[in-house]
Amino acid sequence: MAKKFRERFKTEENVFDQFTIRNLFVLSSKDFFEDGTLSPVSIGKEANIFSASRGDEKVILKIYRLETADFKKMYDYIRVDPRYENLAKKRRKIIFAWAQREYRNLLAARNALVKAPLPITFMKNILVMSFVGDDKPSMKIKDGIPQNPKQFFEQIIGNIKKFYSSGYVHGDLSKFNILNYNEQPVLIDFSQASPLRAPHAGEMLKRDIHNVCEFFRRLNVKTDEEELFANVTSKK
Numbered sequence: 240m241a242k243k244f245r246e247r248f249k250t251e252e253n254v255f256d257q258f259t260i261r262n263l264f265v266l267s268s269k270d271f272f273e274d275g276t277l278s279p280v281s282i283g284k285e286a287n288i289f290s291a292s293r294g295d296e297k298v299i300l301k302i303y304r305l306e307t308a309d310f311k312k313m314y315d316y317i318r319v320d321p322r323y324e325n326l327a328k329k330r331r332k333i334i335f336a337w338a339q340r341e342y343r344n345l346l347a348a349r350n351a352l353v354k355a356p357l358p359i360t361f362m363k364n365i366l367v368m369s370f371v372g373d374d375k376p377s378m379k380i381k382d383g384i385p386q387n388p389k390q391f392f393e394q395i396i397g398n399i400k401k402f403y404s405s406g407y408v409h410g411d412l413s414k415f416n417i418l419n420y421n422e423q424p425v426l427i428d429f430s431q432a433s434p435l436r437a438p439h440a441g442e443m444l445k446r447d448i449h450n451v452c453e454f455f456r457r458l459n460v461k462t463d464e465e466e467l468f469a470n471v472t473s474k475k
Contacts, residue, residue, distance in 0.1 A: 262362050271367050280376050297370035303334050313337045319438045338366045344429035351405035353398045354425045371418050371425050383419035388458035395424045400471045407432050408440050412447035414454045
């Protein structure tokens with residue numbers, strides 16, 4: 240690995256351990272992002288988010304922290320996902336599976352025409368996806384209040400329904416996981432998304448609807464959670 244690349248990330252805490260640096264080097268050498276262009280966007284509970292350049296475009300790198308991520312909580316979610324039934328309860332294997340799972344969930348969302356980032360690639364604890372925004376990343380709806388809350392709310396419910404109709408629930412929707420991009424909602428953070436055949440999928444959907452309704456009620460949007468749940472789960 241190039242010494243300059245290693246030195247560039249030497250002082251970063253929580254994310255850039257030597258293992259992650261090696262994988263970043265591999266991804267950069269394969270042109271998934273340009274060396275020297277990483278810029279911090281946000282720090283989450285389990286991962287740090289960076290933007291980077293890739294030719295004329297920008298991309299987002301989501302890097303799960305290997306030592307401080309709550310892998311036990313991840314395991315509780317992933318062990319009931321039918322796609323990961325035989326996953327061993329080992330920290331790194333769980334975190335790697337978690338990143339892969341978010342990649343797969345994003346693919347499923349895009350295939351269902353849900354407004355979500357495009358997954359580009361993943362490697363171990365690193366997920367690369369499309370950038371949502373113009374010069375800067377789009378704001379979360381808690382910071383970028385929609386100009387037409389009712390219309391925006393209806394679009395979110397439409398996206399939830401599309402994802403449900405394709406066989407999935409998001410499971411972690413809230414004002415923190417929905418972006419406002421040019422007055423259009425973009426759903427993010429799909430790591431907890433699960434197939435409908437997973438236990439508690441119905442409860443996860445109800446929680447998503449409740450969280451979205453709770454936020455938009457404060458913006459004077461009338462909501463009926465039971466009616467919305469029936470609408471989303473309807474086969475019509």
